[in-house]
Amino acid sequence: MATPPIKGDQQLVKNINRMALLRLLREHNGIARADLTELSGLTRSTVSVLIKDLIEEGWLVEGDAHATGAIGRRPTPLGLDGTRLVLLGADLGPDAIRVAATSIRGELLASRQLALRSKDPDRACRQLVEMALAIAGEVTARGERLLGLGVGLHGAIDKRSGVLEFAPNIGWRQVEVGRRLRGLLDTAGLDGVPVYLQNEADLAAVGESEFGDRPVDDPLVYVSCGVGVGAGIILNEALFTGVSGSAGEIGHSTLVIHGAACSCGRLGCAEAYIGLKAIAAAAGCLQGAQIQRRALRERMDAGDKPARAAFARAGASLGVLLQNVWTTFNPQAIVLGGETVSLGGSALLDATMEVLAGYVTRAGMPPPAVRMAKYGDLATAVGGAAYLLHATLHPHQPALHTRYVTPA
Amino acid sequence: MATPPIKGDQQLVKNINRMALLRLLREHNGIARADLTELSGLTRSTVSVLIKDLIEEGWLVEGDAHATGAIGRRPTPLGLDGTRLVLLGADLGPDAIRVAATSIRGELLASRQLALRSKDPDRACRQLVEMALAIAGEVTARGERLLGLGVGLHGAIDKRSGVLEFAPNIGWRQVEVGRRLRGLLDTAGLDGVPVYLQNEADLAAVGESEFGDRPVDDPLVYVSCGVGVGAGIILNEALFTGVSGSAGEIGHSTLVIHGAACSCGRLGCAEAYIGLKAIAAAAGCLQGAQIQRRALRERMDAGDKPARAAFARAGASLGVLLQNVWTTFNPQAIVLGGETVSLGGSALLDATMEVLAGYVTRAGMPPPAVRMAKYGDLATAVGGAAYLLHATLHPHQPALHTRYVTPA
Helix, strand or coil, rough: CCCCCCCCCCHHHHHHHHHHHHHHHHCCCCHHHHHHHHCCCCCHHHHHHHHHHHHHHHHHHCCCCCCEEEEEEEECCEEECCCEEEEEEEEEEEEEEEEEEECCCEEEEEEEEEEEECCCHHHHHHHHHHHHHHHHHHHHHCCCEEEEEEEEEEEEECCCCCCEECCCCCCCEEEEEHHHHHHHHHCCCCCCCCCHHHHHHHHCCCCCCHHCCCCCCCCEEEEEEECCEEEEEEEECCCCCCCCCCCCCCHEEECCCCCCCCCCCCCCCCCHCCCHHHHHCCCEEECCCCCCEHHHHHHCCCHHEEEEEEEEHHHHHHHHHHHHHHHHHCCEEEECCCHHHHHHHHHHHHHHHHHHHHHHHHCCCCCCCCCEEEEEEEEHHHHHHHHHHHHHCCCCCCHHHHEEEECC | CCCCCCCCCCCHHHHHHHHHHHHHHHHCCCCHHHHHHHHHHHCHHHHHHHHHHHHHHEEEEEEECCCCCCCCCCCCCCEEECCCCCEEEEEECCCCCEEEEECCCCCCEEEEEEEEECCCHHHHHHHHHHHHHHEEEEECCCCCCCEEEEEEHHHHHHHCCCCCECCCCCCCEEEHHHHHHHHHHCCCEECCCCCCEHHHHHHHHHHHHHHCCCHHHHHEEEEEEEEEEHHHHHHHHHHHEECCCCCCCHHHHHHCCCCECCCCCCEECHHHHHHHHHHHCCCCCCCEECHHHHHHHHHCCCHHHHHHHHHHHHHHHHHHHHHHHHHHHCCCEEEEHHHHHHHHHHHHHHHHHHHHHHHHHHCCCCCCCCECCCHHHHHHHHHHHHHHHHHCCCCCCCCHHHHHCCCC
């Protein structure tokens, strides 16, 4: 909303102007100060002061001056600096933890993945912080500054309290993940590094939006298919999370009335048909509650018919879910990601696209654009890094209530 | 987005400031100039000039001065003027046309409803304009000024072209409704009155949001149940319509895979179970493609068991659809409206709420808030009037591409 800021709140005005300049610089890499002044509508002196601050803080870099042919000082191109600030992201999944470090320009600097050692919240958080610290140590060896850590959780986080409400696939209810991570980072001496929590699909969507080719697709719906199934939704450039933070839980929309039991307690949820556990069970790769990922991958690599059929059945259900996303959101793009997509490959996706095409043909409408996640299995971890940029460029988004900083 | 305006674009800045003042005045009825200046962050002289304009144009009214006890001039309370500007709205349904006139404060001044005389686009548009002119004549007898006409269509409008893409229940495809209405208004001498087109459920949602009690629920999903079934979605105070304008077509989301044939060509759409035609058919009140509304109402009034059972079955399906709206949008409120709701009453709604409660219980989550439309059967027509206010208070919304003005 363009309501003018309250008089006297200079810091707010300054932050909004900084944000505006950073956004312009991202759209117009290599722009000169004079053009930035013109585009921003700010005064030359305001732009000068802000640019000086942003250069000092590591956000911007000046390039070599261009020869314009005109008399006088040559304009110096400005751009986002990919070398001095580091964004950390993590994906705390029900079976694995992934961490990634990126520049503010979206360049992937390093990543790491390990199986989850324990589903105990304390131990899982400790493992995550250990991994984040290890990767941070690598990429900040020359003095680069950490801007923060964005963590994706596989469940719904109440954005008003910051508490993880329910993550059925890891078995957590009402877990204060943010407080735990904050304490561990403080102990490690990183009390100045803010932590943000967000749903895993939401972060993946933010990664596509902040680090994707410009202009980005909008609305964009990222459909994450793994043990859980969920969507991250970008509308008007910003993450949409609903009144309490659980918007996009399309894995728990009903696909089959009175259908199969879901981990959430309901019957007939999309996740009960598309979730990786259902697929592993159908492919004979579920032992108790444990997905035998290696066996599943080997069977798929070997072209095992029952395994391929299990993915194809899930793919057909995913096609119905995408038809519902299409009619509900009228998105510019649907992005698919998650380990089910990488495991299932064409066995899954061919069925998905065939079912979706059937709806499109019957409706006589142009098909929605569907594409694959840019960062593959690292989508959530990279999205966690991207979220730090998102929070800087959209400072008034309600999602920021999940920010954890050390009280002064 | 708070990007500063381009330098020199004084008109844009002025419009944004006007909008900010109108929004503040709506939230703080009876506010004094000094407080408005403080809250807005604008200078005293800017506020003075804008207030003077807004009073002259009929938006604002000054009340009697308060005695504050302090020495000096008594502050004069300012508020939205409900007497000098008139908003017109219309609902061009597949069977009936409804028109409504409201003040800018959301007071319903007059309304009228007639059966649709013809499904021919030219004749239907002529009937609508006749009705709108008649009601406008009544409410502008003392010189009140018409701000515009907002028209709800029961189909998807491409917001980039302004063309009605497809309205299955009236049988229109690629119809230029806007051009027709514009021509008819121009012929009637109303060439200065802008026309806006929008989907019927979208308008009903806007009516709930602009004319509802403040602070309004946000996100708000209005679920319109009539011959067609659709949703209007309000996010961050503004109408969300998707990339081309068809977001919220939840009546064409799949409720039953490989299910009943829908008017749109697909199989298993929600509308094929919840739409009024399906209900009328099950109740024995469909002759050919024609719903026998009077018979259906009489049977419901008489407590006819098959009719009640038909509404209850549809209500149960509606409960599944609301469960999906809930998980997908995490809304602050779901609002129900449309003629199916008024015809079906408790026979429909008890079944809906029972099914929804079943999902809520199984998921172990707090239930979503569900309430009935404030303006009942007039929701879309009143929403059309409210849309004129919405367009003024959210001038940068993409939905404005459906505005029809006479070229200068």
